[in-house]
Each structure stands twice: as C-alpha cells, then as structure tokens.
Amino acid sequence: MTSSDKLSVKQARQAEAIGQQATLQGWVRTRRDSKGGFSFLEINDGSCLSNIQIIVDADLPNYESDVKRLSAGCSISVRGEVKESGGRGQATEMLAKELIVHGWADPESYPLQKKRHSMEKLREWAHLRPRTNTFGAVMRVRNRIGRSIHDFFQERDFLYTHTPIITASDCEGAGEMFRVTTIDPAMPPKDDKGEIDYTQDFFDRPSYLTVSGQLEGEIYATALGKIYTFGPTFRAENSNTSRHLAEFWMVEPEMAFCELTDNMDLAEAFLKRVVADVRQDCEEDLQFFQDRIDDTVHESLANVADKPFERVTYTTAIELLENADAKFEFPVKWGVDLQAEHERYLTEQHFKSPVILYDYPATIKPFYMRVNDEDEQGRRTVRAMDVLVPRVGEIIGGSQREERLEVLEARMAEQSLDPEEYWWYIDLRRYGTVPHSGFGLGLERMVQFVTGMSNIRDVIPFPRTPGNADF
Amino acid sequence: MTSSDKLSVKQARQAEAIGQQATLQGWVRTRRDSKGGFSFLEINDGSCLSNIQIIVDADLPNYESDVKRLSAGCSISVRGEVKESGGRGQATEMLAKELIVHGWADPESYPLQKKRHSMEKLREWAHLRPRTNTFGAVMRVRNRIGRSIHDFFQERDFLYTHTPIITASDCEGAGEMFRVTTIDPAMPPKDDKGEIDYTQDFFDRPSYLTVSGQLEGEIYATALGKIYTFGPTFRAENSNTSRHLAEFWMVEPEMAFCELTDNMDLAEAFLKRVVADVRQDCEEDLQFFQDRIDDTVHESLANVADKPFERVTYTTAIELLENADAKFEFPVKWGVDLQAEHERYLTEQHFKSPVILYDYPATIKPFYMRVNDEDEQGRRTVRAMDVLVPRVGEIIGGSQREERLEVLEARMAEQSLDPEEYWWYIDLRRYGTVPHSGFGLGLERMVQFVTGMSNIRDVIPFPRTPGNADF
Numbered sequence: 001m002t003s004s005d006k007l008s009v010k011q012a013r014q015a016e017a018i019g020q021q022a023t024l025q026g027w028v029r030t031r032r033d034s035k036g037g038f039s040f041l042e043i044n045d046g047s048c049l050s051n052i053q054i055i056v057d058a059d060l061p062n063y064e065s066d067v068k069r070l071s072a073g074c075s076i077s078v079r080g081e082v083k084e085s086g087g088r089g090q091a092t093e094m095l096a097k098e099l100i101v102h103g104w105a106d107p108e109s110y111p112l113q114k115k116r117h118s119m120e121k122l123r124e125w126a127h128l129r130p131r132t133n134t135f136g137a138v139m140r141v142r143n144r145i146g147r148s149i150h151d152f153f154q155e156r157d158f159l160y161t162h163t164p165i166i167t168a169s170d171c172e173g174a175g176e177m178f179r180v181t182t183i184d185p186a187m188p189p190k191d192d193k194g195e196i197d198y199t200q201d202f203f204d205r206p207s208y209l210t211v212s213g214q215l216e217g218e219i220y221a222t223a224l225g226k227i228y229t230f231g232p233t234f235r236a237e238n239s240n241t242s243r244h245l246a247e248f249w250m251v252e253p254e255m256a257f258c259e260l261t262d263n264m265d266l267a268e269a270f271l272k273r274v275v276a277d278v279r280q281d282c283e284e285d286l287q288f289f290q291d292r293i294d295d296t297v298h299e300s301l302a303n304v305a306d307k308p309f310e311r312v313t314y315t316t317a318i319e320l321l322e323n324a325d326a327k328f329e330f331p332v333k334w335g336v337d338l339q340a341e342h343e344r345y346l347t348e349q350h351f352k353s354p355v356i357l358y359d360y361p362a363t364i365k366p367f368y369m370r371v372n373d374e375d376e377q378g379r380r381t382v383r384a385m386d387v388l389v390p391r392v393g394e395i396i397g398g399s400q401r402e403e404r405l406e407v408l409e410a411r412m413a414e415q416s417l418d419p420e421e422y423w424w425y426i427d428l429r430r431y432g433t434v435p436h437s438g439f440g441l442g443l444e445r446m447v448q449f450v451t452g453m454s455n456i457r458d459v460i461p462f463p464r465t466p467g468n469a470d471f
Numbered sequence: 472m473t474s475s476d477k478l479s480v481k482q483a484r485q486a487e488a489i490g491q492q493a494t495l496q497g498w499v500r501t502r503r504d505s506k507g508g509f510s511f512l513e514i515n516d517g518s519c520l521s522n523i524q525i526i527v528d529a530d531l532p533n534y535e536s537d538v539k540r541l542s543a544g545c546s547i548s549v550r551g552e553v554k555e556s557g558g559r560g561q562a563t564e565m566l567a568k569e570l571i572v573h574g575w576a577d578p579e580s581y582p583l584q585k586k587r588h589s590m591e592k593l594r595e596w597a598h599l600r601p602r603t604n605t606f607g608a609v610m611r612v613r614n615r616i617g618r619s620i621h622d623f624f625q626e627r628d629f630l631y632t633h634t635p636i637i638t639a640s641d642c643e644g645a646g647e648m649f650r651v652t653t654i655d656p657a658m659p660p661k662d663d664k665g666e667i668d669y670t671q672d673f674f675d676r677p678s679y680l681t682v683s684g685q686l687e688g689e690i691y692a693t694a695l696g697k698i699y700t701f702g703p704t705f706r707a708e709n710s711n712t713s714r715h716l717a718e719f720w721m722v723e724p725e726m727a728f729c730e731l732t733d734n735m736d737l738a739e740a741f742l743k744r745v746v747a748d749v750r751q752d753c754e755e756d757l758q759f760f761q762d763r764i765d766d767t768v769h770e771s772l773a774n775v776a777d778k779p780f781e782r783v784t785y786t787t788a789i790e791l792l793e794n795a796d797a798k799f800e801f802p803v804k805w806g807v808d809l810q811a812e813h814e815r816y817l818t819e820q821h822f823k824s825p826v827i828l829y830d831y832p833a834t835i836k837p838f839y840m841r842v843n844d845e846d847e848q849g850r851r852t853v854r855a856m857d858v859l860v861p862r863v864g865e866i867i868g869g870s871q872r873e874e875r876l877e878v879l880e881a882r883m884a885e886q887s888l889d890p891e892e893y894w895w896y897i898d899l900r901r902y903g904t905v906p907h908s909g910f911g912l913g914l915e916r917m918v919q920f921v922t923g924m925s926n927i928r929d930v931i932p933f934p935r936t937p938g939n940a941d942f
Contacts, residue, residue: 006728008628008696025728026696027903045727046695047628075903077728102728103874103904110902127895128902130694139695143630150621157479157518159614164933165636165703166649166680166718168940178637178651178673180680182707185652185659186667196657202649202707202717203940209637209651216933216942223601224517224610225479225497232636232702236653236673246673247637256516257477257496257548257573403574424598424942431581431599432498432546433574462635462687469639469674471687471895 007082008047015091017082024052024094027131028074030114031067039067043076046130049137049284053085053093054078066101072113073105073131119458126462126471134292137285138459141278142447146230148277149251149443152270153228158253161220161227163213168205169421176236177208178246209234213252214438215368215425218401221254221436222428228253230443238466242455245444247464254438260370260383260400263437264356267387267396268309270441271354275304278450286450294452300390301450309354314381317342317357320350334379337364343386343393358385367411368425369399370435385439392449398439405429478553479518486562488553495523495565498602499545501585502538510538514547517601520608520755524556524564525549537572543584544576544602590929597933597942605763608756609930612749613918617701619748620722620914623741624699629724632691632698634684639676640892647707648679649717680705684723685909686839686896689872692725692907693899699724701914709937713926716915718935725909731841731854731871734908735827738858738867739780741912742825746775749921757921765923771861772921780825785852788813788828791821805850808835814857814864829856838882839896840870841906856910863920869910876900 007022026045033039037058042051056067056078070076077100085093107113112128122129129135150160166180182202183189189200198205213229220227229252237244253266279286279301290297312320321332321342326349330339338357347355359381362371369382387396402408408429412419419426447459457463462471478493497516504510508529513522527538527549541547548571556564578584583599593600600606621631637651653673654660660671669676684700691698700723708715724737750757750772761768783791792803792813797820801810809828818826830852833842840853858867873879879900883890890897918930928934933942 073903075905102906103902105902127690127898130691136695139630139632139691146631147621147625150618154618159610160617161610161614162720162932164718164935164940164942166935166940167942169942178653180649180651181656182649183656185654185656188656202937203935204938205940207940219598220601220610220932224607247635249633427598431574431576432544434546435573461633461691464635464637464674466673467675469635469637469676469678471635471638471640
C-alpha cells in the first residue's frame with residue numbers, strides 16, 4: 001500500500017475525489033455486516049467531523065480474520081476506489097480492495113464505545129476524548145481561531161513577541177501566582193535570620209509564572225511599534241468553577257501611537273475577523289455545536305459578524321442598569337465593578353449586540369490605565385475598555401496606558417506599589433514615551449463563545465484546575 | 472494631525488510614497504543642524520531597519536523650542552510630504568510641515584546614546600535593547616520565523632495544539648525540571664511522617680514545568696492525524712553557557728500514519744520553507760547580520776535552501792568520523808553520543824551541507840523511539856533522526872515512535888520507568904495504535920542559525936538563565 005495516493009477523509013468526501021484510487025487511514029467508528037456478504041465501516045481520521053463509509057466485500061482475503069473483528073477504535077489503512085454514494089447525506093464512499101489493520105481496540109476494555117459519555121467522564125480520559133466528535137470539533141475550531149489570530153495581526157504588521165513565562169516581577173500587583181522554584185521544600189536553604197534564602201533558588205530570588213505579558217509587551221511596542229503576544233498565562237486562584245483555569249492562553253496586542261478609540265476599532269475588527277474565518281472554514285463543526293451543544297451558536301456569531309458594536313461609557317451603562325426593568329443579585333451604582341449578570345443584561349437584553357464599555361472608575365482599575373480628567377461630579381475615570389458579547393460576557397479587556405511619567409508615579413503611590421520594582425516600566429515613560437494601548441483576549445473564552453461549550457475545561461486539551469495536572 | 476494618513480517608515484521609504492502627504496511616528500535616532508537654517512532628523516519606528524530622514528525647516532513655529540532640543544530616543548509625530556531623496560542609499564525623505572514631540576529622552580541619562588554597547592550591557596537593559604538596530608532586526612526575523620512556522624503547518628492541515636505547560640508527569644524521565652507550587656517553603660504542610668504533604672499543594676501532587684509537549688502531542692496526533700505544538704518549554708539545568716536557556720520556545724509536529732522517512736521529508740521541507748520566507752521578507756535585516764554579525768549568514772541560508780539534505784545513518788557517520796583527517800577532543804566509536812565538534816565536522820567539513828543522521832544506538836536514546844531489528848553485529852538501533860546544520864549543529868531532533876505495545880513496555884522496563892506513571896501513553900498503543908512520528912525544533916536555535924547571533928540570550932526578548940528572571 002503506497003502512501004503517495006493518500007487522501008484524508010475530508011478530501012475523499014469531496015465530489016472531485018470520485019473515481020480516484022486512494023488510500024485512507026483512520027480509526028473505525030462502527031462496523032455493520034450485511035447478510036449479502038459484505039461489511040460497512042465508518043472511519044474517521046480527524047480531518048473533519050464526518051466519517052466516510054467503506055464497503056468491504058467478503059472476498060477480501062483477510063475478511064474473516066481481520067475485517068469481521070473490527071470494532072470502534074481500531075486503526076486501519078484501506079485502499080480502493082472512491083465512488084459516488086447512494087447513502088443519504090454522504091457524497092462519497094470507498095469500495096475497499098485492500099485493508100490493513102494497524103491496531104486493535106478490545107471492545108471489552110476500550111472506553112469509547114458507542115454510548116454517550118458525560119463531559120466529566122471524558123475529562124478523566126483526556127488522552128482519548130479527542131477521538132470523540134465533540135472534542136474533535138472543539139479542537140478544529142480552536143485551531144482555526146489560533147490561525148486567524150496570527151493571520152489578523154501578521155497582515156497588519158504586528159510582530160509576534162514572546163514575553164517571559166517565568167518572571168520575578170508581579171505584573172499588576174494582582175492575582176495569586178504560582179511560584180517556580182528548584183528549592184526542595186523539605187530542606188530549604190535558610191539565611192542567618194532563619195528565613196528562606198532565595199539567593200540559592202534557581203533565579204536567585206522568588207520567581208513566578210506570569211499572569212500577563214502586557215507590561216513586557218509595552219517594552220516592545222514602544223520600541224517596534226506594534227506587537228502581539230500569544231502564549232500561556234497562569235492564575236493560582238483556588239476556584240473550582242466552569243469559568244476558571246489555572247493555565248490558559250491569552251492574546252495581547254500592544255500598539256504605540258495608539259489611543260483608546262483605535263484600540264476599540266482594532267478589538268472590533270479582530271473579533272469580526274476571527275468569527276468570519278471560523279464561519280467560513282468550520283461550517284460542519286459549527287452546525288454540530290448548534291445542533292448538539294447550544295442552539296444560539298449561529299445567532300451569536302452572526303451578531304458579532306454583522307452588527308457594529310455598541311460603544312457606551314461605564315457611566316452610561318450604570319444609568320441604563322439603574323433604570324433597567326430587571327432584578328439583579330448585585331446592586332449597581334457608580335463605582336462598582338460590573339458583575340456577569342450586568343454585562344449579560346447589557347449585551348443580551350438591552351443592546352442585543354456586542355458592546356464596548358469604556359471609561360471606568362479609576363478606583364476599580366489597575367495603575368497603568370490612562371487617567372481622564374475629572375467629570376463635573378468630581379469622579380475620576382480611566383481609559384479602560386471591556387468588550388462584552390452575549391452568553392460569555394466580557395471577552396476582551398484593554399486600555400490606553402498611562403504614558404505620563406508624573407501621573408503614573410502618582411497612581412502607583414495611590415496603590416502603594418513600589419516604584420523600584422517597576423523601574424523599567426517607569427523608564428518607558430522617562431525616555432521617548434508615547435500614547436499607547438492594548439488589550440487581552442482569553443483564547444478559551446473565545447472558543448467557548450464560538451462553540452457554545454459551557455465548561456471552560458472542555459475547550460482546552462489538558463485543563464489545569466485545583467487538584468488536576470494529570471497528563 | 473490626523474492618523475488617517477499614517478505611514479510606517481517602511482511604507483514611506485517606498486518609491487510609491489513619493490508625493491504623499493503623510494504622518495510618520497517614531498523615535499529620533501540622530502539630529503544634525505545645518506547652518507542653512509534647517510535640521511535633519513533620522514527617525515525609526517521598528518517597521519524596518521532603516522531610518523527615514525526628516526528635513527525640518529527653521530520656520531516651523533516650534534523649531535527653537537522643540538526641534539533644536541531633540542536627541543536620541545525622543546518620540547515624535549511629524550507631518551509633511553514624502554519626497555524623492557537626493558541622499559545616497561535612501562529613496563525618500565520627508566519635508567516636515569508640522570512636528571509634535573510626545574516624549575523627551577534626557578541625553579544625560581538615556582542609556583542608548585550613539586556609541587556601541589556590548590551585548591552584555593544590553594542584556595541588563597532588556598527594556599531598551601529592542602530600540603537598537605541589532606535587536607530590532609533579531610525581533611523582525613524571529614517574528615518572520617514564527618509566522619512561517621504557523622503557515623507551513625496550517626497549509627498542510629496540521630492542527631495547532633496546546634499541550635500543557637504545568638504537568639505532574641515527567642516526560643522522558645529526563646531533564647531537571649522546575650517545580651510549580653503554591654506551598655510556602657517557610658511553612659510547608661507536612662504529613663504524619665513529617666514529609667511534605669503535596670496533597671495540600673495546588674495540584675494535590677508535585678507538579679512541574681514541561682520539558683516537551685511530545686507525549687501529549689502523541690495523544691492528539693493519534694486522534695486527529697496531524698498536529699503541532701508551538702510553545703514554551705523549560706529546563707532547570709544550572710548551565711551558564713551561550714547555548715542554554717531555562718525557558719525557550721519549541722515547535723513539535725506529530726503525525727499519525729507517518730514513518731521515519733516521511734518525518735525526514737517533513738523536517739527538510741520545513742527548514743527550507745522557513746529559510747525561503749526569511750530570505751524573501753527580511754532581506755535588509757539579513758544583510759545587516761551578514762555585514763555586522765557573521766559573514767557566513769548568506770552562505771548558510773543558501774546551503775539549506777538549495778541543497779538536498781544528506782541522509783546517513785549514525786553507523787555510517789561514525790565510520791566517517793573514525794576515518795576523518797581531523798582531531799577531536801572527544802573520541803568517537805559506535806555507541807557514543809555525538810558531540811558538537813563531530814556534528815560540525817560532518818555538516819561543515821565533510822558534507823558541506825545540512826545532514827540528517829538517523830538510526831541511533833538504542834542505548835543513548837529515550838524509551839519511546841521505535842526499535843529496529845539488530846544488525847549483523849548484534850547492535851540495536853532506534854528510528855531517531857537529528858538534523859544538523861553548519862555553525863549550529865543539531866537543530867532538529869525527532870524519531871518514529873514505538874507503536875508496538877510489548878516493545879514499548881520492554882523498553883520502559885529496561886530504563887526502569889514505572890508503567891503506571893505512563894498509563895495513558897501506553898493506552899495509545901493498546902487502542903488503535905498506529906505508526907507515528909514527530910520532531911522538535913528549538914525556535915531560538917533557528918533564530919541563531921538565521922541571524923548568526925552567537926549567544927542564545929540575544930535572540931529571545933527576556934532570557935531566563937541561572938540568576939536571571941528580571942522583567
């Protein structure tokens with residue numbers, strides 16, 4: 001069996017393949033034996049959601065010894081002619097001339113039998129779940145989103161920049177962080193005061209996993225103009241919810257000579273592009289999610305693709321919420337952080353479209369966001385923006401950064417941050433400072449939005465949560 | 472000054488820009504005042520290596536107050552007409568009609584003055600070094616390589632897959648790993664035997680930073696066919712050399728239904744493609760590296776692009792080395808691991824081309840590589856391959872994986888690995904196993920090869936090495 005005539009299942013399902021001699025390789029999903037002296041196999045190779053049907057005639061030499069023993073999960077190569085199919089919903093099928101079994105899958109022990117398994121159970125089988133329809137579809141969509149992210153920024157001449165994963169600085173002074181260490185906690189080195197001697201740790205000081213590449217991204221944006229990061233970030237929060245992961249992937253563009261309005265324009269164009277690409281290239285997978293997972297998938301995506309995003313200030317949003325004909329668990333008033341219920345009300349009920357909120361109270365936002373002048377009520381806001389989408393709520397958070405040295409230093413003092421720890425960040429304002437902006441998109445939230453998958457653990461290959469780091 | 476007519480320096484340097492009214496934004500590299508009543512500025516914005524010259528007439532209202540104070544590192548926006556340049560080596564220049572200063576850079580304290588700085592010094596200024604010609608060029612090339620990596624695999628329908636960064640399994644049973652923890656080493660929880668109670672750590676057990684995504688990549692390849700990872704990997708080796716980083720980026724494709732020859736073909740096509748893309752799109756930066764960093768850059772790249780890679784077995788390579796008219800520090804004989812001097816002899820002296828060595832002794836390779844039959848001397852090899860290139864030596868390492876359950880289990884027993892810790896990896900051989908292969912490319916080694924940069928710390932934005940995790 002040569003490999004030069006290999007086709008993927010996706011290729012073999014195209015009408016153009018009809019009449020070709022080809023080799024298909026994949027995993028058996030089902031076998032059905034006909035009384036007429038042949039068998040039907042459904043095989044899948046991950047190239048698309050659909051299987052292709054293989055018709056195996058009983059006169060194949062290994063029909064009794066091999067073909068009749070095939071069951072779900074077995075791996076095979078099969079050679080034959082691609083033919084037009086008489087079956088409903090399938091354009092093509094293959095008539096097998098030769099079939100080789102690479103690996104068996106004992107039906108007594110192979111976990112993925114035809115019956116449906118719960119998402120919880122499949123998480124325990126993280127090494128097998130990509131063989132299911134749902135996780136295959138999630139992975140193809142996740143891949144398409146990742147590709148789209150790179151294409152979008154590369155076409156706009158952004159430089160893909162790798163900010164550090166291990167860092168001795170605590171970006172934002174916020175968030176619980178994982179320590180990275182080579183110290184043996186059973187025998188830690190101590191100094192003469194009896195305290196842990198971190199000068200003997202690998203990096204000579206306490207070091208952590210990054211919670212964001214933003215501050216380092218600003219270094220590169222203020223040197224090279226436009227950059228983006230796309231990498232893993234970490235939170236050591238002990239929260240066992242369907243919305244949180246200890247390890248997740250984030251995209252963070254950062255642009256020099258860029259103010260908040262340009263930042264909003266970019267975020268909107270970015271989401272629209274990702275959605276357009278997925279709709280174009282993952283039609284079959286999206287239909288699967290619409291049918292099996294969440295019947296608002298098509299509508300949510302159309303919403304992002306077709307409508308201009310609403311843009312309203314935080315202050316306006318608070319007024320809308322105060323006057324809303326809706327009951328909220330958490331009361332709203334100017335100065336509070338919005339809860340998911342408020343965000344969803346705005347995007348799902350009030351505007352029925354994606355919304356960008358901007359100009360948030362300075363008191364609820366980090367030190368690096370650019371400060372606006374006080375309004376007539378003496379309220380101070382910063383140039384923050386959050387993009388909200390139906391079902392998921394906040395999907396992007398960003399801001400224009402404070403580029404004025406004195407204002408930044410004053411904000412750091414307000415928040416009791418030690419300027420010495422941020423010496424390099426402050427230097428960016430000391431030497432050739434420029435207006436600049438950026439935002440962050442959590443990849444998993446985006447995959448959830450696109451697929452309708454409700455638990456964030458089911459849109460990443462190997463979810464890390466409290467108590468879970470297997471595989 | 473509107474932003475709608477913004478051009479990057481790269482765009483403004485094109486002949487097509489001549490005659491346009493445009494806004495340029497960037498950082499001043501030099502200022503020179505003419506006695507004729509005007510000044511010349513060179514500005515750079517990171518879009519390309521070259522600066523563009525701005526001519527500022529003394530009749531600009533802020534000529535004395537602003538323009539005459541400009542120095543290296545100041546940030547400006549300037550509006551004017553792009554004109555054909557009379558100067559040598561520059562196609563265009565701009566005649567300024569308006570100039571705004573965004574940020575000053577006190578020449579008394581700004582570190583990046585005209586004089587050249589050592590690479591060591593620039594590492595201390597990791598927040599400013601991307602503003603230099605060398606690091607700007609490195610970053611543009613690094614970005615182009617990253618883009619090329621994604622394009623290459625996406626065009627071949629590989630799925631971009633995120634394998635875990637934090638893991639409780641120790642891939643390969645090899646390499647020193649960083650521990651990831653939320654335990655306070657000053658007050659670690661202990662069990663009733665007085666030992667550290669890892670059930671109280673975040674993941675309920677000792678957890679580490681990954682050294683490779685390969686084993687998890689195999690999970691996805693044996694479900695979805697063809698995948699690749701592109702992410703950070705870690706080594707806690709205490710080696711302070713110009714070749715090692717504690718944190719680096721790796722690309723790891725993995726293919727089901729793929730044997731070693733296909734794997735070699737893919738690796739060769741991959742390197743050729745990356746080199747072709749960089750040569751096409753980074754001409755100016757490559758010329759800079761050729762002129763300033765290493766005068767073999769062009770030749771090395773041509774070598775990869777134009778010649779088919781030599782392919783020889785490890786056994787043949789040993790014979791060549793034993794008969795070589797060269798002195799080696801480390802003696803060679805069948806069964807030893809090749810040293811950099813041997814690899815460089817083969818690729819630089821003997822073949823004068825990239826070389827793929829394959830079929831290495833089983834004793835020097837990990838358990839997961841596919842075992843060949845013994846040769847007539849009773850020597851056992853595995854289907855490993857290494858791609859060697861001039862100057863850098865090994866740039867890719869890969870193998871066909873052992874897909875036979877019994878053989879894999881025997882190899883694990885030989886290497887005293889506990890099969891229970893690899894239960895899921897073994898399951899891949901138990902259920903629908905297939906021939907499969909993959910390889911790994913270290914991104915930083917590739918950037919070094921392309922740019923000629925001799926120290927690996929200078930091809931990544933924020934190098935992590937023993938004692939260094941600043942920024």
